[in-house]
Amino acid sequence: MDKGNLVIYIISDSIGETAEQVAKAGISQFNLDEYEIRRFPYVTEKQQILEIIEEAKQEKAVMVFTMVLETLRNVLVEEAEKNNIPCIDIMTPVIESMGVVLHNSPSREPGLIRRLDERYFRKVEAIEFAVKYDDGKDPRGLKKADLVLIGISRTSKTPLSMYLAHKNVKVANVPLVPEVAPPKELFNVPAKKIIGLTTNPMKLIEIRQERLKALGLKHEANYASMDRILEELDFAEDIMKRLGCPVIDVSSKAVEESASIILEIFREIGYKIGNGR
CATH class of the missing domain: 3.40.50.10280 (Methylene-tetrahydromethanopterin dehydrogenase, N-terminal domain)
Structure with a gap:
């Protein structure tokens, strides 16, 4: 030897x-x-x-x-x-x-530990993606996303984005505001990748009034008025119809329930997101 x-x-x-x-x-x-x-x-x-x-x-x-x-x-x-x-x-x-x-x-x-590590890093990547492309910060993220959420203020876009990110889904979200035209990139995203979020106006008034209270502002602000909310909902509905995307009413749903419905919609249409891509 x-x-x-x-x-x-x-x-x-x-x-x-x-x-x-x-x-x-x-x-x-x-x-x-x-x-x-x-x-x-x-x-x-x-x-x-x-x-x-x-x-x-x-x-x-x-x-x-x-x-x-x-x-x-x-x-x-x-x-x-x-x-x-x-x-x-x-x-x-x-x-x-x-x-x-x-x-x-x-x-x-x-090789199981390596697969677990890869799953962990995919989740981190999805979370970072949700943060980067939250609230329409960068429209360029829309074409990279597994899923795009659209809706008016306080319709759970950000909580849903983060929840789905923990399931390895890359989510971008876009706020719909009557005074601001949606980014042109949104209309280049396939309708099957977009979910519209809507809500009951009475429920939304309560949520927005609580938001104003937390910010130390008056309840009478236009943000929480019925006229303003109905205007926003009508505007959002028009955009969603133009896009031809599914719409979910999140009024009485927990984030987990809404996320489950979204994932089920994608399973039904055969569009694979997250781990299945």
Whole structure:
């Protein structure tokens, strides 16, 4: 056997990041300047293991591995023992202990943690998108969105955008105000990607009066008057008809309920958003 520098073999049926981090943590405890780490990701066949063993037995080697596929894990352990190569199984003690506590069996499917990480980053991306394109801040976001919400003030556009973002849906929203023409980009968005939000005028008066109160303003402000609200609702209805988009009345609905209806609408028309894109 070559008595040279230590070679740490990282073997995994996924990408091997976990095993490599553990190996680096271990090697940091030694005053060792010369060593090599070799990573072998996506090992899914017995022949791959045999080839790695053949290489490792010629060197001063230690194997650190994360194999959730039990048959391959057994092959690796048996072949390492035959050739007197120390090997450290990172995953098995952890998942077996958890299985005992949970009274359940692990799925033993490679790469699940990476999928969880990807799902997390998609959610963060969707949340950042909702913040960036909230309240019509940048019309350029409309063509990038999975979904566009439109409606007058206080129809839950922002809460719905954020709620759906947590389901990995990229949402932009546009306020409809009679004095301001909707962005031209809105009329280039396919109708199947747009949801109109409307509400009961009496309910909206209550909501807007509470908003004025919170801001320290008088209830009699035009913002909370029936004439103004009816004008806005008529304007919004006209825009929604021009766009030909579905419309949801959010008057007595919680954000969760409205979001569920929106997702159901998309399922019915076959337009996939979020994870399904």
